Amino acid sequence: MSGVAAEGGERVVCTGCPLVCDDIVLRAEGTDAAGPQPFFEHACAVGEAWLVQASARQPAAAAVVDEEPVDAAEAILQAATRLASCRRVLVTGCQDATLETVAAAASLAEQLGAAFDAGAAESAISSGPLAARLGRVTADFEELRDRADCVLLWHTDPSQTHPRFIERFLEPAPATGRRRVFVIGGAVAEAAARGWTSVAIPQSQGAEAAVSLQLMLATQAPGRAAQSTCELPPSSHGLGAAVAEIAAACRAAACVGVVTSSGAEDATGLAAAAVSRLVTALAHTKPAFEIPLAASPRGAGPATAAAVCTWRFGAAGAVALANRDGGLLAPAEADACRLIDRRDVDGVVVVGEPPAAVTAALAGFDGLVVALGGAAPSTRGLQIWIDTAPTAVASNGQLLRDDGRLVALHAVRPTARPAAAAVIEAIRGHLSDEELR
Amino acid sequence: MSDSTAETLVLRRGRLHDPANGVDGATGDLWIRDGRIVEPQPKADREVDLDGLVVMPGGIDLHSHVAGPKVAVGRRMQRPAADGCPDAVPTIHATGRLYAALGYTTVFDAAIATAAAPLAHLELAELPVLDKGIFLLAADDDEVVRSLAAGSADEVARLIADRVQASRAWAVKVANPGGNRFWKAGRRGDHRDLEEPLPGLSLTGREMLSRLAQAVADLKLPHRLHVHTINLGLPGNWRTTLSTMQAFDGLPAHLAHIQFHSYTGGDADETTFGSGVEPLAAWFNDHPELSLDVGQVLFGSTMAMTGDALAAEHLAAVTGVPWSAHDGFLEGGCGILPVTYREKSLVHAWQWAVGLEWFLSVNDPWRIALSTDHPNGAHFTAYPTLMRLLGDEAFRREAFERIHPAVRRNSPLAGFTREYTLNELAIITRAAPARLAGLPQKGHLGVGADADIAVYRPDADLSRMFAMPARVYKAGVLVAEDGQLRCSVPGGVLAARSG
Numbered sequence: 053m054s055g056v057a058a059e060g061g062e063r064v065v066c067t068g069c070p071l072v073c074d075d076i077v078l079r080a081e082g083t084d085a086a087g088p089q090p091f092f093e094h095a096c097a098v099g100e101a102w103l104v105q106a107s108a109r110q111p112a113a114a115a116v117v118d119e120e121p122v123d124a125a126e127a128i129l130q131a132a133t134r135l136a137s138c139r140r141v142l143v144t145g146c147q148d149a150t151l152e153t154v155a156a157a158a159s160l161a162e163q164l165g166a167a168f169d170a171g172a173a174e175s176a177i178s179s180g181p182l183a184a185r186l187g188r189v190t191a192d193f194e195e196l197r198d199r200a201d202c203v204l205l206w207h208t209d210p211s212q213t214h215p216r217f218i219e220r221f222l223e224p225a226p227a228t229g230r231r232r233v234f235v236i237g238g239a240v241a242e243a244a245a246r247g248w249t250s251v252a253i254p255q256s257q258g259a260e261a262a263v264s265l266q267l268m269l270a271t272q273a274p275g276r277a278a279q280s281t282c283e284l285p286p287s288s289h290g291l292g293a294a295v296a297e298i299a300a301a302c303r304a305a306a307c308v309g310v311v312t313s314s315g316a317e318d319a320t321g322l323a324a325a326a327v328s329r330l331v332t333a334l335a336h337t338k339p340a341f342e343i344p345l346a347a348s349p350r351g352a353g354p355a356t357a358a359a360v361c362t363w364r365f366g367a368a369g370a371v372a373l374a375n376r377d378g379g380l381l382a383p384a385e386a387d388a389c390r391l392i393d394r395r396d397v398d399g400v401v402v403v404g405e406p407p408a409a410v411t412a413a414l415a416g417f418d419g420l421v422v423a424l425g426g427a428a429p430s431t432r433g434l435q436i437w438i439d440t441a442p443t444a445v446a447s448n449g450q451l452l453r454d455d456g457r458l459v460a461l462h463a464v465r466p467t468a469r470p471a472a473a474a475v476i477e478a479i480r481g482h483l484s485d486e487e488l489r
Numbered sequence: 490m491s492d493s494t495a496e497t498l499v500l501r502r503g504r505l506h507d508p509a510n511g512v513d514g515a516t517g518d519l520w521i522r523d524g525r526i527v528e529p530q531p532k533a534d535r536e537v538d539l540d541g542l543v544v545m546p547g548g549i550d551l552h553s554h555v556a557g558p559k560v561a562v563g564r565r566m567q568r569p570a571a572d573g574c575p576d577a578v579p580t581i582h583a584t585g586r587l588y589a590a591l592g593y594t595t596v597f598d599a600a601i602a603t604a605a606a607p608l609a610h611l612e613l614a615e616l617p618v619l620d621k622g623i624f625l626l627a628a629d630d631d632e633v634v635r636s637l638a639a640g641s642a643d644e645v646a647r648l649i650a651d652r653v654q655a656s657r658a659w660a661v662k663v664a665n666p667g668g669n670r671f672w673k674a675g676r677r678g679d680h681r682d683l684e685e686p687l688p689g690l691s692l693t694g695r696e697m698l699s700r701l702a703q704a705v706a707d708l709k710l711p712h713r714l715h716v717h718t719i720n721l722g723l724p725g726n727w728r729t730t731l732s733t734m735q736a737f738d739g740l741p742a743h744l745a746h747i748q749f750h751s752y753t754g755g756d757a758d759e760t761t762f763g764s765g766v767e768p769l770a771a772w773f774n775d776h777p778e779l780s781l782d783v784g785q786v787l788f789g790s791t792m793a794m795t796g797d798a799l800a801a802e803h804l805a806a807v808t809g810v811p812w813s814a815h816d817g818f819l820e821g822g823c824g825i826l827p828v829t830y831r832e833k834s835l836v837h838a839w840q841w842a843v844g845l846e847w848f849l850s851v852n853d854p855w856r857i858a859l860s861t862d863h864p865n866g867a868h869f870t871a872y873p874t875l876m877r878l879l880g881d882e883a884f885r886r887e888a889f890e891r892i893h894p895a896v897r898r899n900s901p902l903a904g905f906t907r908e909y910t911l912n913e914l915a916i917i918t919r920a921a922p923a924r925l926a927g928l929p930q931k932g933h934l935g936v937g938a939d940a941d942i943a944v945y946r947p948d949a950d951l952s953r954m955f956a957m958p959a960r961v962y963k964a965g966v967l968v969a970e971d972g973q974l975r976c977s978v979p980g981g982v983l984a985a986r987s988g
Contacts, residue, residue, distance in 0.1 A: 151608075151611055155611075155615075174565075184565040184566060185565075185566050185567075185568065185811055185827075186811045187562075187566055187811040187812045187813035187825070187826065188813050189812070189813065189814045189815075190813075190814070190815045190816075191815060191816035191817075191822075192815075192816065192817055192818040193818075194818035194819075195816045195817075195818055198818075199673065306675065307675075332811075332812060335802070335814065336677065336802060336805070336806045337677065338675050338677075339672075339673055339674075339675055341814075341815075341816060359558075359561060359608065362561045362564050362565060363556070363560075363561060363564070363580060363581045363612045363615065364580060364581065364582070364615070365580060366564050366576060366579070366580045367564075367565070368565060376580055376581075376582035376583070377579075377580060377582060377583045377586070378576055378579065378580050378583055380569060381565075450607065450608075450611070452608070456558055456815070457604065457818070458604070458605075458607050458608045460607075
């Protein structure tokens with residue numbers, strides 16, 4: 053929890069990536085020509101930059117409307133007025149928002165009869181509903197650290213999206229004393245130096261590799277009827293030897309962890325589903341779990357918003373109509389990018405920094421964009437941007453780490469900048485006014 | 490239009506069923522002010538005529554799963570419901586709306602891990618109408634388990650008190666004592682008994698149960714230790730359930746969803762699966778310190794969700810259905826999977842019959858709470874159907890005739906002709922849960938009680954009667970009428986203080 057006193061400093065939660073490191077300590081501020089600078093002990097380079105930016109002085113303008121600086125109250129009124137006249141609105145972003153902010157955003161979406169996409173992994177793939185129904189066997193990050201003596205980094209380099217993941221959860225030895233790590237496809241910096249085994253399986257063969265591995269591992273579980281094993285034909289697209297080595301390691305392991313990432317390369321979700329099925333099958337025989345990492349380029353990721361959306365709307369994202377009695381997960385219809393690209397919406401409320409794909413989609417959008425916090429997205433048309441207090445260092449509240457653990461935030465650097473939740477509630481208040489209805 | 494708590498409201502001439510105060514259908518008035526039932530006043534601001542209508546305290550669900558991370562997974566895994574049917578795992582708002590429309594005014598989520606408690610409370614804050622509480626899976630907490638192993642009663646009590654307070658919990662729940670340690674150590678699907686030590690510890694399941702029950706009693710928590718015992722769903726598990734009951738040795742304890750723990754049979758032959766209720770009920774009836782809820786199975790599709798990761802994995806392995814699980818750090822885990830109960834399935838038919846056999850075998854309705862372990866056995870909106878099965882022997886017999894023939898031939902249920910009276914139904918759905926939960930201000934219609942009231946149109950078809958109350962009051966405010974939510978008042982959080 054941030055705000056707790058650490059010796060010689062204040063404990064801070066970094067929301068620069070979905071790892072949500074809560075062991076950062078804000079130490080005595082050094083100085084340079086620009087003035088006092090904070091020092092965040094244990095923070096990675098991404099986190100340091102994120103926290104420094106969050107600690108920076110307030111921007112010159114509290115809000116911008118149509119490229120002109122205005123005060124926040126005027127911008128809030130303009131936002132409410134223009135949203136009220138939209139045909140259909142999308143509420144999105146929430147990649148770096150507290151539970152409280154997301155709850156407010158969800159209420160705004162309901163009030164507007166808006167679509168809501170929090171950017172959860174299954175929201176972006178057409179097979180999202182099926183992927184959700186297939187289920188997943190997962191674990192907290194610390195379970196990987198403490199128990200997994202065989203880890204597969206499945207077409208993912210955690211350092212790209214979760215910079216301290218390797219340091220915090222793979223480098224410490226598990227209870228068995230030794231961990232074997234396979235880097236499947238791609239490249240992870242210093243893999244060889246770490247003694248990790250790189251396995252050249254291209255991403256295009258990821259699904260096949262997962263299925264092959266599952267077949268190889270099909271075996272007799274204690275207390276269960278024997279299942280037939282399957283050996284791949286020698287000429288199975290060259291995967292046989294690579295998969296066989298991994299299978300041998302998995303069989304020998306006490307606990308297997310498979311780290312995955314929701315990447316844009318797997319548009320249908322086939323590879324992700326195959327890996328999930330592999331882990332599930334393995335977990336029927338021994339301790340095994342998947343550690344799915346959000347591919348969020350910045351911010352704490354979609355876990356927080358996904359949680360609120362699920363309890364509020366019944367789906368983690370891509371809900372065509374925000375309705376507290378429930379809504380369908382409809383990635384093909386209500387994914388943020390599709391709604392924007394197809395001009396199914398003429399108004400978009402972006403809370404904090406959106407995912408990169410949404411930012412790209414908004415670049416060509418000529419409808420209303422109301423951006424709360426973060427950097428203002430550029431559009432050709434109307435635009436409203438309202439500055440809000442950064443989530444890191446300046447906000448109170450709670451949010452979820454990528455694995456679902458709740459982390460409490462305390463504003464160690466309170467700011468006069470309004471909280472995003474407060475801005476949203478103010479917009480909602482105007483929307484309730486008789487004149488706007 | 491809702492009735493304000495500031496005014497004096499009188500509900501006149503209802504047929505009152507208030508078992509806690511010995512009232513069984515007598516006509517009477519209820520005076521309400523400031524959210525409570527009060528003595529008759531000189532005058533009323535509003536009067537409502539309930540002539541001919543049945544009046545009961547608001548329903549109390551002692552064991553349900555409505556919030557928290559595993560419920561969230563259930564929402565994401567479920568298939569869309571058929572038109573007009575509620576989702577197996579509704580949104581938090583729909584959950585409150587549906588419960589309120591059914592006449593329920595209090596609900597407990599029966600399994601929340603300590604790390605998940607803050608998130609569960611955030612979600613429950615959005616549950617409309619109902620008062621709510623959580624049962625904490627404190628026995629999965631690693632530090633608690635180690636203190637149980639060390640055997641220091643004071644330390645166990647201190648740790649549990651700390652966690653209950655920090656989590657704002659109402660009660661302590663243990664789900665498959667030690668099961669998650671076996672799970673993480675690699676155990677899959679097999680039977681075990683209460684004498685087997687937990688991996689890495691000298692602590693047995695029996696010792697866990699007795700020490701936890703003692704700690705809960707010492708702390709004077711309002712609800713006794715809530716127990717989901719080992720071997721859930723496994724053939725032959727009646728023996729370990731009996732061992733569980735015996736482990737408490739006179740200490741109060743509540744046995745959760747006992748139906749899932751009451752089977753005869755062995756692994757090798759499904760046809761030996763059957764009812765183990767008789768010896769269990771005999772012991773239970775003779776030991777007044779024990780209470781239970783049934784966890785009745787009703788036919789249809791639903792989602793199973795449990796803090797018993799071992800049981801969930803085994804069910805998924807046996808049935809081949811999709812499955813989710815999550816292991817918590819220094820805690821236990823959970824499992825979630827879809828389930829469809831079929832009349833013509835031998836196992837499902839036995840489960841259905843075993844649950845009803847329990848209801849009809851327990852002599853004292855004050856020690857039994859109606860539940861389907863929502864959503865595991867069935868959706869809570871099916872409670873009216875269950876009430877009809879209990880109160881209408883002809884209806885029960887018709888349903889019995891549709892199930893698997895082997896169960897019809899062999900189930901003791903065939904010999905039961907007992908019918909629950911309206912008062913007994915009121916006991917197991919309101920008065921008993923209130924008493925068992927330690928809620929003296931709920932579950933009755935006496936002066937001082939919370940004005941949580943459900944009003945029904947009498948009907949020979951009990952399922953129709955209880956499916957759509959004419960009016961539902963929460964703290965004296967009309968919140969539902971004829972199945973529709975009228976007013977979304979926020980409910981309160983029930984959090985225990987240890988004594």
